[in-house]
Amino acid sequence: MILPDLLEVDKNRQLSPSSVHYWAGFKRALPIVLGYVPIGFAYGVLAGKSGLSGVNTLLMSLLVFAGSAQFIAVGLFAAGTGPAAVILTTFVVNLRHMLMAASLAPYLAGWKKRYLAFFSFELTDETFALHSSAAGKLNGCRLEALSLNVTAQASWVLGTGLGIIASGLIGDIKPLGLDYALAAMFIGLLVGQCKSLVQLITAILSGGIATLLYLAGWHQFHIIVATVAGATLGLGVELWIKR
Amino acid sequence: MAVVTYLPRLLPTLFLSGKTLRPIFTSWLRLIPPAVLAAMLVPSLLVRENSINLAFDNLFFWAALIAFPVAWRWNSLCATVLVGMGLVAVGRSLGWGM
Numbered sequence: 001m002i003l004p005d006l007l008e009v010d011k012n013r014q015l016s017p018s019s020v021h022y023w024a025g026f027k028r029a030l031p032i033v034l035g036y037v038p039i040g041f042a043y044g045v046l047a048g049k050s051g052l053s054g055v056n057t058l059l060m061s062l063l064v065f066a067g068s069a070q071f072i073a074v075g076l077f078a079a080g081t082g083p084a085a086v087i088l089t090t091f092v093v094n095l096r097h098m099l100m101a102a103s104l105a106p107y108l109a110g111w112k113k114r115y116l117a118f119f120s121f122e123l124t125d126e127t128f129a130l131h132s133s134a135a136g137k138l139n140g141c142r143l144e145a146l147s148l149n150v151t152a153q154a155s156w157v158l159g160t161g162l163g164i165i166a167s168g169l170i171g172d173i174k175p176l177g178l179d180y181a182l183a184a185m186f187i188g189l190l191v192g193q194c195k196s197l198v199q200l201i202t203a204i205l206s207g208g209i210a211t212l213l214y215l216a217g218w219h220q221f222h223i224i225v226a227t228v229a230g231a232t233l234g235l236g237v238e239l240w241i242k243r
Numbered sequence: 244m245a246v247v248t249y250l251p252r253l254l255p256t257l258f259l260s261g262k263t264l265r266p267i268f269t270s271w272l273r274l275i276p277p278a279v280l281a282a283m284l285v286p287s288l289l290v291r292e293n294s295i296n297l298a299f300d301n302l303f304f305w306a307a308l309i310a311f312p313v314a315w316r317w318n319s320l321c322a323t324v325l326v327g328m329g330l331v332a333v334g335r336s337l338g339w340g341m
Contacts, residue, residue, distance in 0.1 A: 030321075031319065031320040031321050032320065034320065034321035034324065034325075035320050035321060035324045038324065038328065039324075060244065063244075063245040064244045064245050064248050065248070066248045068283065069244070069248060073244060086244065087244055087247055090244045090247050090248060091247035091248075091251075094247060094248045094251050094252075095251055096251075096275075096279045096282075096283075097248075097251045097252045098251035098252070098254070098255055099255075099272065099275040099279065100252075100275060100276070100279070101251065101252050101253070101254070101255035101256045101259075102255035102259055102272060103269075103272035103273065103275055103276070104256065105255050105256050105258075105259035105260045105261075105262070106259065106260070106261070106262065106263070106264055106269065108256055108260040108261070109260055109261030110261070111260060113257065116253075116256045116257055116260060117253060117257070119256065120249070120252040120253040120256045120257070121249060121252065121253070123252045123256075125279070125280065125283075126320075128276070129276060129280075132276055174335060175332060175335055175336065176328070176332055177327070177328035177329065177330070177331035177332035177335070178328065179331075180303060180306060180327050180328050180330075180331040181324060181327075181328055182287075183284060183287050183288060183303060183307070183327065184306075184310055184323055184324045184326070184327025184328055185320065185323070185324050186280050186283055186284040187284065187307060187310045187311055187314055187323055187327065188310075188314045188319070188320040188322075188323035188324060189280050189320065190277060190280040190281060190284060190314075191311065191314035191315050191318075191323075192314075192318065192320075193276040193277045193280060194277050198274065199273075199274060199277045200277070202274045202277050202278050202281075203277040203278065203280070203281035204281070205278075206277070206278035206279070206281040206282045206285075207281035207282060207284065207285030207286075208285070209282070210281070210282035210283075210285055210286050211285050211286045211289050211290060211295070214286040214290055215290060215293065215294070215295070222282065222286065223279065223282045223283055224282075226278070226281075226282035227275065227278045227279040227282045228278075230274070230278035230281065230282065231271055231272075231274040231275050231278040232271065234274040234277075234278065235267070235270055235271045235274060238270060238274075
């Protein structure tokens with residue numbers, strides 16, 4: 001419903017046909033689609049196995065749309081954790097998106113607030129990685145960026161739906177390696193983000209700190225703390241190299 | 244859950260869009276993506292039952308050792324995910340690891 005509306009608006013404003021931008025965004029999203037369908041599938045199966053209803057499982061993919069947070073929430077739900085703890089954990093795990101959104105914000109100068117609101121709703125680790133690798137053209141390609149986001153979420157919802165259907169049929173997800181989908185996706189994204197020596201050093205530092213904090217018993221806050229510490233140390237290295 | 248997911252994604256784009264940030268802050272933000280991805284990934288590969296495990300039964304770690312070069316060489320998210328999941332699936336069917 002929102003998308004045709006955006007297409008209309010864009011038609012009046014830009015010379016090139018909007019369908020070109022729509023397809024460009026769709027095509028750029030395809031690598032994410034290929035990752036999201038199996039991961040969404042794994043999430044749907046796990047949620048079904050943990051006793052979450054099909055409607056709630058699907059609504060989470062529609063309204064929350066945060067892969068790792070949804071996996072964690074399902075795990076907590078299965079363990080019988082209360083709603084307050086689930087919400088707090090989600091918040092902490094998702095705080096990293098604040099840093100991601102802030103790093104894209106300078107490139108979104110020309111966007112109206114309603115488009116920013118829609119864009120931000122579908123900002124995930126994966127869409128962020130794609131947007132930040134082509135951040136310079138974000139301002140001029142609003143429709144393409146939004147189409148990329150919508151395609152990504154549609155595939156996530158599709159994967160979730162298939163997973164819900166399959167959860168009754170599959171006895172165990174482990175023989176299929178589905179529990180590795182998220183880690184494998186992070187590997188692909190991380191390699192794409194390590195284009196300079198400083199970024200590589202930052203990743204190693206952050207990963208090391210996160211591991212130490214995790215071993216020390218920080219099972220949720222380790223992500224945000226290690227991210228800030230790793231990026232700050234990485235910046236120090238960058239300044240030291242340039243000196 | 245929807246609210247606490249949406250607010251951190253929304254507020255920075257709403258309030259920082261178009262603002263010229265200090266160069267040092269921009270440089271810092273550019274290091275956030277590798278930092279956050281590594282922070283989420285590395286513990287899940289190395290830690291098993293609250294201690295670092297690089298032994299043969301840590302299938303996730305060994306699959307990553309192959310998935311990383313695959314991602315590096317072909318620069319494809321899809322290939323990385325399929326190879327990673329495939330390795331874990333095959334490894335388990337051979338009775339290797341958890």
